[in-house]
C-alpha cells in the first residue's frame with residue numbers, strides 16, 4: 459500500500475505500536491477535521507492486516523498497546539467494539555483548521571467557537587455526566603485548555619474540583635476562544 463500523506467495518532471498513543479491498515483478515513487466528512495482531506499480511502503485486505511500485525515509483532519515483541527491507523531478504522535467490522543465500556547476516553551477541543559468547511563463557516567459567521575470559559579464549562583458537564591466503571595480519562599491534547607488526566611471512577615471528584623477551580627479563577631476568557639494552540 460503506497461502512502462505519501464502524514465500519519466496522525468492521538469497523544470495517548472505516543473508509546474503505542476502504530477500499524478497502518480488503511481489510507482485516509484472512510485468518513486472524511488467531519489467539518490472540523492483536515493487530517494485526511496484529499497486522501498483516497500482504502501483498506502488493507504484481511505490477509506494483509508493479519509500479515510502487517512504479525513510482522514509488527516515480530517519486530518516489536520515488547521509492544522503492549524497497538525493503535526490501528528489511519529482515521530476511523532473502527533468503521534471496519536470492529537464497530538461493535540464501540541458498544542463496550544471504553545478503557546480509554548479522550549476529550550479534545552474543537553479547533554477549526556484552515557482549509558476545512560468548519561473554518562470557512564467560522565469565517566463567514568455561520569459557526570462560532572465556544573469561548574474559553576464555555577469550553578471548560580462544557581468539559582465539566584461531560585465529566586459530571588460520565589458513569590464509567592474502569593476508564594482512563596484524558597483531556598491533555600494541545601487543544602485542551604487545562605491538561606488533565608485521571609481514572610474513572612476514583613478520580614472523578616478530583617477532575618471536577620480542578621475544573622471548578624479553573625472556572626472560578628477568573629483567568630478564562632468569557633468573550634473569545636482565547637489564543638489558539640501552539641501546535642495540533
Ligand code: SF4
Nearest residue numbers: 483486487488491529
Ligand atoms: S479522521 Fe476522524 S475526525 Fe477526521 S474526518 Fe475521519 S472520523 Fe472525522
